[in-house]
Each structure stands twice: as structure tokens, then as C-alpha cells.
Amino acid sequence: MDKIILIASIMFLIASVSSKLAGKFGVPTLLIFILVGIFFGSDGIGNIYFDNYYIAQFIGVIALAYILFMGGLSVELNEVRPVFKKGITLATIGVLLTAFILGYIAHFFLDFNLYECLLLGAIVSSTDAAAVFSILRSKDISLKNNLKPLLEFESGSNDPMAVFLTVAMISLITGEISSFQGLLFMFFKQMIFGILLGFIIGKLAVKLINKIHLQYNGLYVVLTIAIVAFAYSFPSIIGGNGFMSVYVCGLTMSASNFVHKKMLTKFHDGIAWLMQIIMFLILGLLVFVKDLYIVSKPALILTVILVFVARPIAVFLSLIPFKTSFNEKLLISWVGLRGAAPIVLATFPLLYNVKHSHEIFCIIFFVVIVSVVIQGTTIPFAAKLLKVDAPAEKNLNSPIEFESGESGKKLYQFQISKNSLAYNHTIKNLTLPPNTLITMISRGGDYLIPSGNTVFEECDILFVLSDFKNEDELKNIFD
Numbered sequence: 001m002d003k004i005i006l007i008a009s010i011m012f013l014i015a016s017v018s019s020k021l022a023g024k025f026g027v028p029t030l031l032i033f034i035l036v037g038i039f040f041g042s043d044g045i046g047n048i049y050f051d052n053y054y055i056a057q058f059i060g061v062i063a064l065a066y067i068l069f070m071g072g073l074s075v076e077l078n079e080v081r082p083v084f085k086k087g088i089t090l091a092t093i094g095v096l097l098t099a100f101i102l103g104y105i106a107h108f109f110l111d112f113n114l115y116e117c118l119l120l121g122a123i124v125s126s127t128d129a130a131a132v133f134s135i136l137r138s139k140d141i142s143l144k145n146n147l148k149p150l151l152e153f154e155s156g157s158n159d160p161m162a163v164f165l166t167v168a169m170i171s172l173i174t175g176e177i178s179s180f181q182g183l184l185f186m187f188f189k190q191m192i193f194g195i196l197l198g199f200i201i202g203k204l205a206v207k208l209i210n211k212i213h214l215q216y217n218g219l220y221v222v223l224t225i226a227i228v229a230f231a232y233s234f235p236s237i238i239g240g241n242g243f244m245s246v247y248v249c250g251l252t253m254s255a256s257n258f259v260h261k262k263m264l265t266k267f268h269d270g271i272a273w274l275m276q277i278i279m280f281l282i283l284g285l286l287v288f289v290k291d292l293y294i295v296s297k298p299a300l301i302l303t304v305i306l307v308f309v310a311r312p313i314a315v316f317l318s319l320i321p322f323k324t325s326f327n328e329k330l331l332i333s334w335v336g337l338r339g340a341a342p343i344v345l346a347t348f349p350l351l352y353n354v355k356h357s358h359e360i361f362c363i364i365f366f367v368v369i370v371s372v373v374i375q376g377t378t379i380p381f382a383a384k385l386l387k388v389d390a391p392a393e394k395n396l397n398s399p400i401e402f403e404s405g406e407s408g409k410k411l412y413q414f415q416i417s418k419n420s421l422a423y424n425h426t427i428k429n430l431t432l433p434p435n436t437l438i439t440m441i442s443r444g445g446d447y448l449i450p451s452g453n454t455v456f457e458e459c460d461i462l463f464v465l466s467d468f469k470n471e472d473e474l475k476n477i478f479d
Helices: 002-025 029-040 053-073 077-106 114-123 129-138 147-157 159-174 180-212 218-237 242-254 261-286 289-294 296-318 326-334 340-345 347-351 357-385 468-478
Strands: 409-415 437-443 446-448 461-467
Touching (some): 002 029, 029 261, 029 357, 053 147, 053 218, 053 242, 053 261, 077 114, 077 159, 114 340, 114 347, 129 357, 147 159, 147 242, 159 242, 159 340, 159 347, 218 242, 218 261, 261 340, 289 296, 289 357, 296 326, 326 357, 409 468, 461 468
Antiparallel strands (some): 437 446, 437 461
């Protein structure tokens, strides 16, 4: 037991510390986590033999549930509203088209039947929330025209569709479902139950947190951990989509004010990172390098088809009803990062003893690694090349901790530019909304306590305490 704990601690230390080096050299953090797992696996120096797909899937499902919850909880609804229809279209129709196009083309050069190829396409059809969130946020990438919230929202909401397609194809292959009507019934049942129950659980969770008045603050952490587990498991047991439910639960809680919201959000951000590390380390241990080499040729062809054919066609067709420029569609296509979700889904056929399931798992693993390496490292370059990048916004951690609770107030952060109405004006010359206080200014690395005679300079970062209803007016003054 002591040796297991020691090895696990070393793996976590290496994964955590190496993420700092990865950021410096532009290498996606998630790739580092996988490589650490492979390094300690049976083909590496650690010589840890692990081939239990059931345990890997069990851990992966739990990890994805907490990652998706944090994805919903971290969403700024004001940013999502303008891109909601686009995001939902990409997360449903886009995933379906990607799965069908990739699976149909794969049937021409893989020694699989059509259903098995479509299963492969379904498994790798969704973009990965953990990969997209970590890369877009760690690199502080700033994009024009709400592209960043669109990409994050799509990646957070499209896993449920991929899960449905994967389970549906396995059901067709194993004969559990034999008709199109059966698939439609399964789809609507899973999605309706998932969305409805996720919303109800999120609303009840907010009421519970605000009313229960626990004696110890640390117990609120335990309470929310239990809420996330319940939000995934209960809908799953009664036939809903647990991943959709837990994501909607996070979204619902994000839109509400509750006790210790800031503290709990930070905690679940740490939990999401912990789950990412655990998941990628386990998946790294699970793979054998020699198996990846055997499938490298068809896997590389599939990666090219996915990145340059299936994903772009799906994006362009899905966005026909929306006003989106050609370059924006190209960037959306390029940020179709694959990550842990497809690898976890690739364990499903193994547990159902689907023919060619081991080859499918190895192909998916190979596709994910190549996708993260090629696409993940080139997103900033692609954004500049397509001229959809924007000046990077500074986002500081406020030295002031403020819990809004049910007060109706929020601590806003604004950066002054030369286009701001407040630029080169004093505080006393501005007409601020009622109940508004500029609490602090960050300037040149220092924090200033403002007075009425303080003049706003370019690049000043303001911390402004005000009512929620004043947000639009504040943006007009300071943005």
C-alpha cells in the first residue's frame, strides 16, 4: 500500500509540475498527463501493468461528470446567451454529422462493417471539454465575435450527444435495439430527462445551500460533491443522460446566487483539474505503445479525415442558418479538439465485447494524441492567420473576496482602454449608477485605493462593486 501511495504521489507531482513547463513551450497540458501515464505504464520505466477497462471506464465516467459540472458552473451566462443557438446546433447536429461522415468514409478503408465504423465515428465525434477549456484558458487566448464562449459552450454540451450515439450504435450492433423508432425514443428520453432533471436538481441545490446554514463551512464542499454525484447518477438510473444532467445542473447553479459561491467554484475548479489528471494518467497506463504502432497508419488517415474533412463539413453545414464568417467557421473547425471523453467512450465497446473493439480503442487513442498535439499547439497561430484573434485581456485575481449571496451585488472587473468613456477622466466627473463603488485599481502591478480625483489611465484594471442590474451601464462607461 505504501509503495502504491508513493508512486501515485510521484505521478501527480510530475503531472502538476510539468504542466508549468508545458505552458512555457506551448504544449497542451493534457498531453503531458497522458505521457506521464504512458511513462509509468508497462511500456515505460514504471512498468505498471494495467489493463482493467472496467475500472478505467468507471473512473473516467466519474471524472467526466465533475469536469462537465465545472464546465457548466464556470459559464458566464451573459457570454453564452448570444451564442446559445449556435452552440446547441454544433453540439447536436454538428456531432451527428461528424460521426456519420467519419464513419462512412472509414468504411472504405477499414476492415470493419458499417455499424462498427459508425460506432468509431460516434466515439470520436465530440470535442472534449477538458481539452478545449484547458487550452483556451491556459494560453489566455482572446478571440473576436464571441468565438471563445461559443467554443467552450459547444465543448461542454456536446459530450451527451456523443454518449448517446455511442450507446445507440452499440445497441444496434448487439441487437438490443433493432429499429429507427427505438433509437428516436432513446434519444428523446435521454435528453428530455437529462435536461429537465439537471435543471430541477440545480434549482433545488441552490435552495438547499442557501437555507441549510451548515455549522462548518467545509461541509458545503461535501454537500456540493454529493449534489454532483446525484445529478449524474439519478437521471442515468431512470433512463436520462447523466452527462447532460450534470452539465445543466452546473449551468443552473451558475445562473443563481448561493452561499459561498466563489469558494465553491474555486474548489470545483480544483476538483476538475484533479479529475483530468487522474483520468489521463489512468488512460495513459491503459494503453500499450506497441498497439498504437500497429494501428498508426489507419489512425493517421482517420485523423486527417476528421480534422480536414468531417469536422469542417459538419461545422459549415451546421452554421448555415447563422451569420458566421468563413474565417470564423474555419477556426471553429480547427478547435475541434479531441481529449479524454472519446477515450473513455472507447472503453464501452470493450465491455460489450464488440468485434474489433480493441482496434477501435487504440485508433481513438492515437487520434486524440495527434489531435491535441497538432491542433492544440497551433490554435493561437490559426487565430492570427485567420484574423479572428483579439488583444489578450488581462484578468487578475481580485485581492478582495466578495460573496454576493442573495445581496444582488457583484464585484466586476473592467480594463480601461483609450476607447472607454472613463479614459482620462476622474471618478468624480463620472456619473456612476446607484450603489456603485470603485473599490480598487490595479496599475502597473500595484494596487491603488481610488479617490474622487483619481484619473483613469489606459490599461488600468478596475474592481467595481455594484448591483447586478447596473452591469450594462457599467460596461458602457468602462469597456
